[in-house]
Structure formats: C-alpha cells, structure tokens
Amino acid sequence: MRFPRCSGILLHPTCLPGPYGVGDLGEEAYRFVDWLAEAGQSYWQVLPLSPTGYGDSPYQGLSAFAGNPLLISPQKLVEMGLLTPSDVQRVPPFPADCVAFGPVMAYKMGLIDRAVACFRERGLADLRAAFDRFCREEASWLDDWALFAALKEAHDLKPWYEWEWEVASRQPEALEHWRTVLADKIERHKCRQWLFFEQWLALKRYANSRGVRIIGDIPIFVARDSADVWANPHLFDCDDRLQPTVVSGVPPDYFSKTGQLWGHPLYRWEVLAAEGYAWWIARFRMAFRQADVVRVDHFRGFYNYWEVPAGEETAVRGRWVSGPGAAFLEAVTRALGDVAIIAEDLGDFDEESRAGLDALMERFGYPGMKVLQFAFSGGPENAFLPHNYRPECVVYTGTHDNDTTLGWYQVTSTPAERDYVRRYLGRDGSDIAWDLIRLGWASVAQTAITTVQDLLSLGHEHRMNTPGTSGPPNWRWRLLPDALSLEVQVRLYELTAIYGRLPKKAEAPGP
Numbered sequence: 001m002r003f004p005r006c007s008g009i010l011l012h013p014t015c016l017p018g019p020y021g022v023g024d025l026g027e028e029a030y031r032f033v034d035w036l037a038e039a040g041q042s043y044w045q046v047l048p049l050s051p052t053g054y055g056d057s058p059y060q061g062l063s064a065f066a067g068n069p070l071l072i073s074p075q076k077l078v079e080m081g082l083l084t085p086s087d088v089q090r091v092p093p094f095p096a097d098c099v100a101f102g103p104v105m106a107y108k109m110g111l112i113d114r115a116v117a118c119f120r121e122r123g124l125a126d127l128r129a130a131f132d133r134f135c136r137e138e139a140s141w142l143d144d145w146a147l148f149a150a151l152k153e154a155h156d157l158k159p160w161y162e163w164e165w166e167v168a169s170r171q172p173e174a175l176e177h178w179r180t181v182l183a184d185k186i187e188r189h190k191c192r193q194w195l196f197f198e199q200w201l202a203l204k205r206y207a208n209s210r211g212v213r214i215i216g217d218i219p220i221f222v223a224r225d226s227a228d229v230w231a232n233p234h235l236f237d238c239d240d241r242l243q244p245t246v247v248s249g250v251p252p253d254y255f256s257k258t259g260q261l262w263g264h265p266l267y268r269w270e271v272l273a274a275e276g277y278a279w280w281i282a283r284f285r286m287a288f289r290q291a292d293v294v295r296v297d298h299f300r301g302f303y304n305y306w307e308v309p310a311g312e313e314t315a316v317r318g319r320w321v322s323g324p325g326a327a328f329l330e331a332v333t334r335a336l337g338d339v340a341i342i343a344e345d346l347g348d349f350d351e352e353s354r355a356g357l358d359a360l361m362e363r364f365g366y367p368g369m370k371v372l373q374f375a376f377s378g379g380p381e382n383a384f385l386p387h388n389y390r391p392e393c394v395v396y397t398g399t400h401d402n403d404t405t406l407g408w409y410q411v412t413s414t415p416a417e418r419d420y421v422r423r424y425l426g427r428d429g430s431d432i433a434w435d436l437i438r439l440g441w442a443s444v445a446q447t448a449i450t451t452v453q454d455l456l457s458l459g460h461e462h463r464m465n466t467p468g469t470s471g472p473p474n475w476r477w478r479l480l481p482d483a484l485s486l487e488v489q490v491r492l493y494e495l496t497a498i499y500g501r502l503p504k505k506a507e508a509p510g511p
Contacts, residue, residue, distance in 0.1 A: 002365065002446070003293075003340070003367060003392075003394075003446040003447050004042075004446065005446055005447075005500055005501055006041075006042035006043065006446075006447060006448075006501050006502075006503060007040075007041055007042060007043070007441060007447065007448040007449065007450075007496055007501040008036070008041050008042055008043025008044060008045055008212075008213075008215065008447070008448075008449050009036060009041055009043070009044060009045065009449065009450060009451070009452060009455070010045040010046075010396070010399065010400065010449055010450070010451045010452070011032070011044070011045075011046070011451070011452045011479070012046050012047040012058065012400070012464070013025065013029060013046060013049075013071050014070070014071070014099055014475070014478075015452070015464075015477055015478050015479050016028045016029055016032060016478070016479060017096065017478060017479050017480060017481040017482075017483075019091055020074055020088075020091060020094070020104070020107070020108060020111075021091075021092070021094030021095075021099065021100065021103070021104035021107060021108070022070055022071075022094075022099045022101075022104045022108070022478075023071075023099075023478065023479075024070075024071050024072060024073040024074070025071050025072065025073045025076065025196075025199040025200055025202075025203050026073030026074070026075045026076050026199075027073075027075060028481075029073075029203055030203065030206060032044070032484075033203070033206060033207045033210055033212055034210065035484050035489060036207075036210075036212050037210040037211055037212055038489060038493070038509040039489045039492045039493050039496070039509060040492070040493045040496040040497060040501070040502045040503065040508075041212065041492070041496065042211065042212065042213060042501075042503045043212065043213055043214075043215050043293070043447070043449065044207060044212055044213075044214055044215070045214075045215035045217075045295070045449055046214065046215070046216060046217065046291075047059075047217050047400060048061055048216075048217045048218070048219060049067050049068055049071070049200065049216070049290060050062065050063050050064065050065075050066060050067065050068060051063060051066055051067070051068045051069065051070075051149075052068060052070075053223065053225060055470045055471060055474070055475075056099075056101045056474070056475045056476075057465075057470070057474065057475055058217075058475070059219045059297065060223045061219070061222070061223060061226065062148075062149070062152075062223065062225070062226050062227060063141070063145050063148075063226055063227045063228060064218075064222050064226070064228050064283050064286075065141035065142075065145065065227075065228075065282075065283065065286050066141070066142075066145045066149075066193055066196075066227070067193060067196035067197060067200060067290075068196065069108075069109070069112055069192040069193070069195070069196055070104070070105060070108055070109075071196060071199075071200070072108070072112055072192070072195050072196055072199060073199055074087075074088045074108070074111050074112075074115075075088065076199050077111070077112070077115040077195070080115075080127070081118075081124070082115035082116075082118045082119055083111065083114060083115050083118070087111065087114060088111065091107075092107055094107075095478075096478065096480060096481070097477075097478055097480060098473065098476040098477060098478055099475070099476045099478060100476075101475075101476070112192060112195065113188060115195070116188050116191040116192065116195075119131070119191060120187070120191070130194070130198070131190075131191065131194050134190075134193075134194045134197065135190055135194075138193070138197075140282065141227075141282070141286075142190055142193060144227050144230075144231040145189065145193070145227045146186045146187075146189040146190045146193070147175070147178070147179060147182070147186055148160065148227035148230055148231070149185075149189040149227070150178075150182040150185040150186045150188075150189055151163065151167060151178060151182065153185065154178070154181075154182060154185075159224070159225035160225060160229075160230040161224070161225070161242060161243075168230070168242060169242060170230070170231070200290060201289070201290075204290070204291075204292075208292070211503050211504075211505070213292035213293060214290070214291040214292050214293070215291060215292070215293045215294070215295055215342065215449075216287050216288075216290050216291025216293070216294045216295070217294070217295045217297060218283065218284070218287050218294055218295070218296050218297065219297045219298070220296060220297055220298040220299065220301045220302070221248050221262065221264035221265075221266075221298070221301070222264060222265075223264065224244065224263070224264065224265050228279075229265055232279060234268070234271060235267060235268055235271055235272055235279055236265040236266065236267060236268060237265060237266045237267070237268055238265060243310065244265040244266070244310045245309070245310055246265075246266050246307045246308060246309055246310055247261070247262070247263045247264060247265060247266065247307075247308050247309075247310050248262040248263065248264040248265075248266055248301075248305065248306070248307075248308070249261045249262050249263070249306050249308045249315035249318060250262075250306050250315060250347065250348075251306050251315060251316070251318055252315070252316055253347075253348045256468075258314035258315060258316055259306070259314060259315030259316055259318070260315055260467075260468065261308060261312065261313070261314055261315040266305070266307060269323065269324045269328075272324070272328075273324065273327065273328070276331060277324075277328055277331045277332070280328070280332070281331065281332060281335045281336065284332055284335075284336055284339070285335075285336060288336065288339060292340065293340040293341070293342060294339070294340070294341055294342070295341075295342040295343075295344055296341055296342070296343055296344060297344045298344060298347075299343035299344050299345055299357075299361075299366070299368075300323075300345055300347065300349075300353070300357050301323055302323045302324060302325065302328060302329065302360070303322075303323050303325060303353065303356050303357045303360055304320050304321060304322050304323055304353055304356070305320070305321055305323055306318045306319070306320060306321075307319055307320075307321045320353070325360060326360060326363060326364075329360070329363075329364050333364065338365075341364075341366045342366065342367055342368075342369065342394050342447075343361050343366040343367065343368050343369070344368075344369055345357060345361065345368040345369060346369055346371065346374075362392075365392075367392045367393045367394050367446060367447070368392075368393050368394070369393065369394050369395075369396060369399075370383070370384050370386075370389060370393050370394070370395045370396065370445060371384060371395075371396050371397075371398060371399060371402065372384065372386075372395065372396065372397050372398070372405075372436045372439060372440055373397070373398045373402050373403070373405065373408045373413075373436075375421075375424075376413070376416075376417040376418075376420040376421045376424065377414070377416065377417055377420070385424070386439060386440075386442070386443040386444070386445070389443055389444050389445055390444070391444045391445065391446050392446060393445045393446065393447075394445060394446070394447040394448075394449060395440040395443050395445035395447070395448050395449070396440070396448075396449045396450070397433070397436040397437055397440055397449075397450040397451065397454045398450075398451060398454065399451075400451075400464045400465050401464075401465055401466075401467050402463070403460055403463045404433070404451070404453040404454060404458050404459060404460065404462050404463050405432055405433040405436050405453075405454045405457075406432060406433050406454075406457050406458060406459045406460070407458075407459050407460030407461070407462070407463055409421070409429060409432040410459060410460060411459075411460040412460070421435075425439065431457070433454040433455075433457040433458075434454075434457065434491070436450075436454070437450050437454060437455070437492075437495065438495055441495045441496065441498075441499045441501060442499050448501065451464075452479055452484070453477075455484070455488055455492065456483055456484075456488065462477055463477070464477050486509065489509045490508075490509055493508055493509055
C-alpha cells in the first residue's frame with residue numbers, strides 16, 4: 001500500500017513519565033497523544049508490547065500474542081473501581097529518569113493483582129461479561145499463555161525446557177493436572193491480559209480519534225523460552241528432546257568478526273506452509289489489532305536468513321537459507337488484505353540478496369528503512385543519504401538501537417563522519433539533532449520518524465539500547481515530566497508544515 005507523506009515520533013510506552021516507576025497506559029500516554037496531534041504528527045511508533053523476560057528487552061518477549069501487564073495503569077484501575085485512591089497513594093521513591101525493573105515489577109504486579117482480586121470478589125456484571133467475552137474470543141492464544149505463565153511461576157521462573165519432561169513436552173495428563181492445581185493463577189494471568197488489552201485498545205482508539213496512528217513492531221523470531229515455542233514445538237527446528245537444532249544470527253561483518261549469535265529457534269517453514277501459515281497469520285492479525293502499521297524487525301528473514309548449528313559459540317559457522325518469500329506474504333495478503341507493513345531491511349547484503357529482498361518489498365509495496373546516522377560514511381553513493389532515496393521508504397534520524405543523534409555526533413561517530421555530515425548539511429554541528437530531523441523531514445521519504453531523545457537534543461547517556469549488550473542501562477530510559485515543551489512542539493509543527501507532512505485539518509499549536 002502507499003503511505004501518505006507524514007511524520008511521527010518513536011517512544012516506547014515504558015519511557016513515558018508517571019508516578020509508578022515505569023511509563024504506562026494512563027494519563028501521561030493520553031497527554032503524549034495530545035502533544036503529538038498538536039505538533040502535527042501522524043504516527044506514534046512503539047516497540048513490541050509483549051511481556052518481557054530476562055534482560056527486560058521487548059525483543060525477547062515471552063509471548064508473540066500477550067501484552068505486557070507492566071504497562072497497565074493503576075490510575076485507570078481506580079477509574080474502573082478495582083482499586084481505591086488510597087491503594088495508589090503510597091508509591092515507593094522510584095527514579096524518574098529510568099526504570100528499575102525489578103522493584104517496579106514487584107510493586108506494580110502487587111497493585112494489579114489486588115485489582116484482579118477485587119474483580120473476582122465483587123464480580124461486577126458488566127466487567128465479568130467483558131472478561132468472559134475476552135477469554136472466549138482470545139482462547140486460541142490466551143489459554144496457552146496463562147498456563148505457561150502460571151507454570152513458569154510454579155517452576156521458580158525457570159525456562160520451560162528445564163521443567164519436568166511431562167510438562168515441557170505437554171503430556172495431556174500432566175497439563176490437566178496443572179490446570180487444576182493452578183486454576184486461580186491461570187485466571188489471574190487471564191485477568192492481567194484482559195486489563196492490558198482494555199487499556200491499550202482504549203488508548204489506540206483515542207489516538208486514532210486525534211488523527212494519530214500507531215506503528216507497532218514484530219520481531220521476526222521468538223524467544224526459545226516463550227509460550228509460542230512451548231505450545232507449538234512442531235513449528236520450530238527442534239529435535240525429539242525439544243532442543244533446537246539450528247538457531248538464528250547474522251554472519252561476520254565489518255562490525256563483528258564472529259557475527260552475532262542471537263540464538264532464537266528457527267521456523268520449520270515447510271510445516272507452517274502446510275498449515276496455511278496459520279500461526280503467522282494469527283500473529284499478524286494480533287499485531288494489527290494493537291497497531292495501524294506494523295514494522296517487521298529483520299524482515300530480510302522472509303527472503304533469506306542465517307542458520308547456525310545449535311551449540312556453536314559464535315555465528316561464524318552458519319549458512320544462508322532461503323526464507324518463505326512471496327508465497328508466505330501472498331497468504332498474509334489473502335487473509336488480512338493490503339496491510340501496512342514497514343520492512344526493517346537493514347544490515348549487510350551481497351548483491352543478489354539485496355536485489356531479491358528489494359524485489360520482494362516492491363512486489364508487496366512494503367517500504368524499507370533509511371537511518372540517517374548510517375549515511376555519512378562511504379561517500380555520495382551511500383544508500384542512506386537522502387539524495388539517493390526513492391519515496392517508498394521510512395527515514396529515521398536513529399532507532400532504538402542507535403545512539404541518540406547528539407551522542408552519535410559526539411561519541412560514536414568517526415571524525416570522517418562528523419566532517420562529512422557538516423559538509424553535507426552546510427552546518428557547523430551545533431544543533432545536530434535538529435539538523436538531522438530537518439534533513440529527514442525535507443527528504444522525499446513518504447514517512448519521517450525521529451526519537452523523543454532527538455527532539456530534546458539529548459546525549460549519549462540517554463540512548464535506549466546498545467546492541468550486543470544486555471542488562472542496565474538498556475531499555476531503562478524514561479522521559480522526564482514536562483520535558484516536551486510548547487517550544488519543542490511549535491518547532492516540530494513548523495518543520496512538519498514546511499515540508500508538507502501535516503495531516504489534514506492539523507492546526508498550529510499555541511495558546
């Protein structure tokens with residue numbers, strides 16, 4: 001499909017300000033939508049919304065379908081009558097500028113479970129009817145997720161492949177036993193999901209009513225320790241002991257002599273094809289319930305992917321394997337229609353793979369990504385320089401995996417890149433973040449996206465994630481209250497208007 005000429009902002013909901021230690025789907029999320037609409041923006045881009053496991057990365061989710069209950073707003077639970085105002089008054093002194101995931105998780109899950117207990121005890125008819133309807137309509141993934149989550153708690157959060165064999169291999173008698181033993185906990189996890197979806201979909205409706213569309217995110221691979229692999233082992237390359245035989249990664253390149261060993265189990269695409277790609281179609285259907293546009297991380301894996309034998313310590317001894325290609329995307333289109341997908345097509349390519357992927361994206365009308373921080377090495381032929389763009393792309397100043405633009409300029413770029421960006425822009429680099437925002441907004445790219453960190457000209461210490469590393473400070477950054485001022489809003493609106501990216505009926509911000 002063709003994307004209109006417009007722009008937007010990348011900010012994960014956990015980064016929003018608020019009193020409960022982590023951004024959530026409450027008042028600050030609605031304020032952010034209002035700020036976007038008044039700044040003339042058409043998109044709010046988020047990272048995957050799935051529950052996270054070890055390392056707190058949204059790209060290592062415990063489910064491809066479930067939502068992250070950490071995002072549930074306690075204040076919204078008060079409005080529903082499931083918590084009292086006094087329940088949310090005694091908040092621990094969490095830091096305002098980052099998420100302390102461990103303490104925050106303990107505090108918020110306690111609040112949410114108090115709300116769940118209230119719901120179960122009071123049994124308000126309208127809420128009970130909504131919950132029962134949710135459980136019926138989402139049973140295809142919800143039943144497995146709730147059992148998986150309850151079992152994980154019962155096994156001290158160990159990965160499912162370390163559980164006793166009867167449970168790990170889903171023997172019917174063992175599962176039935178645990179469904180009975182864990183019945184209360186299973187319903188609690190279903191309630192958490194219901195509350196998440198009630199709040200997220202209400203926020204999405206509000207955003208859409210203000211002319212702001214949501215860009216969601218699908219990681220192409222799923223974590224081994226996920227409900228998806230546990231519930232569907234036949235869809236993944238595993239042996240008869242449920243051990244992966246091959247895993248994901250990328251080969252050695254300029255940045256890493258040993259490549260990157262990601263370790264996700266790989267798909268049995270022939271089995272998925274025999275089932276009409278039903279699991280993937282359900283996954284896309286869920287993604288398009290949560291978002292209006294979906295970015296697919298590592299989209300090239302649908303064309304070809306790097307397969308590494310399980311047990312390797314690096315990604316060196318791998319091979320390229322053909323992905324499902326057009327047949328898969330045709331099945332998705334038949335099932336869901338002409339959906340709005342952004343293809344994350346970054347990385348190193350040989351000429352044949354680049355051409356093949358480009359042809360696949362062009363056939364289905366999926367724009368790729370251009371990241372301006374990658375543009376200033378290699379000379380004027382660099383594909384990330386705006387004078388080399390075709391309109392069918394999405395330009396970013398940087399993504400969640402990049403340094404902030406100011407951090408890139410001051411810390412992680414080379415002297416040659418800094419010299420080239422100054423000469424390319426005809427600027428001295430003193431306002432580099434907004435220089436790149438202007439460059440992206442002025443480009444022919446149909447869609448231009450920047451990060452909140454770049455809007456605020458924040459430095460290296462404010463980056464969201466450093467690939468190849470885990471643990472703090474990754475994924476912990478938060479926006480301080482009232483940082484998004486009217487001055488920033490007016491400046492962004494003006495650029496958006498100058499370069500023809502305003503949505504229809506957008507009005508200039510101001511008193």
